[in-house]
Each structure stands twice: as structure tokens, then as C-alpha cells.
Amino acid sequence: MESILIVDDDVNLCTVLSEELNTIGYETSYLTNGEEVAKALETRKVDLLLLDLKMPGTDGFDILQKINNHNNSYPKVIVLTAYADVKSAIESARLGATDFISKPYDFDELLITIRKVLQSNN
Numbered sequence: 001m002e003s004i005l006i007v008d009d010d011v012n013l014c015t016v017l018s019e020e021l022n023t024i025g026y027e028t029s030y031l032t033n034g035e036e037v038a039k040a041l042e043t044r045k046v047d048l049l050l051l052d053l054k055m056p057g058t059d060g061f062d063i064l065q066k067i068n069n070h071n072n073s074y075p076k077v078i079v080l081t082a083y084a085d086v087k088s089a090i091e092s093a094r095l096g097a098t099d100f101i102s103k104p105y106d107f108d109e110l111l112i113t114i115r116k117v118l119q120s121n122n
Contacts (some may be wrong), residue, residue, distance in 0.1 A: 034058030
């Protein structure tokens with residue numbers, strides 16, 4: 001079973017998205033605090049990170065930078081953000097994000113993207 005870690009300061013989004021993904025067979029967990037991500041990635045197997053960019057404290061760009069510094073030892077990342085613009089998308093890709101989706105998201109579109117990213121060998 002593939003494992004997805006959702007990182008977003010919106011608890012409601014984390015809960016709903018986690019339940020939706022669990023229903024279709026993914027193992028999910030979530031964090032509402034960016035400071036906890038590095039420790040979580042060191043202590044559990046995570047295949048994919050769904051990452052919000054704008055959070056208090058450690059934001060998504062900080063997390064991407066840390067992941068980028070570890071090359072392939074960290075999971076693939078899909079940025080899921082309400083602050084979608086070309087500059088953020090380019091910066092996310094430069095820092096190693098595999099894909100970029102705007103909130104509010106369409107669940108079917110998100111699911112297609114998750115499957116595509118998890119099946120890629122990159």
C-alpha cells in the first residue's frame with residue numbers, strides 16, 4: 001500500500017483528503033505544521049508528499065528546499081496550494097516538486113495526478 005503524507009495548516013482539508021484517499025486504498029497521514037515534516041519523513045515510509053506552500057512557520061518552500069538537499073532519499077512531492085501562480089509553480093519545480101495543483105482542487109484531477117506521480121520512475 002502506498003503511503004501519502006498530507007502537509008497543510010487547514011485541518012479540515014487534511015481530514016477530508018485523508019479520508020478520501022484512505023477509501024480508495026492509500027495509507028495516509030497528515031501534519032498541520034511544517035516544522036514536523038523532516039522528523040516524520042525520517043521515522044516513517046512516505047511515497048508521496050502533498051504539500052501546501054503557505055503555512056505559518058516553516059512553509060512549503062522551506063520543506064521543498066530540505067527535500068531537494070537530500071536528493072532521492074525523500075518522497076515525490078505534489079504541491080497543493082491556494083496561492084497558485086506561475087512564479088510559485090516554477091519555484092516549486094526548481095526545488096523538486098513533481099507537480100503543482102491549485103486549491104480548491106478537483107478530487108478526480110488530484111487522484112489522476114497522484115497515480116501518475118506514484119507510477120513514474122523519476
